[in-house]
Amino acid sequence: MAARKTTSRKPKKQPCPDCQNGQILESFQVGGRRKRVSDDRQEALCLTCLGTGEAPTA
């Protein structure tokens, strides 16, 4: 009987460097004359990892 080695490789997932948990806090940069009433920040989907929270593998 040949012992089969099952090499189940699990790729290490690296966290996205640009966000945490796939969400970023977008800060509004509203300068100028028009002062709009808006929240300072808004949760947005990270475009680097597309919300997965993991660094994209090239």
Ligand SMILES: [Zn+2]
């Ligand atoms: Zn991200």
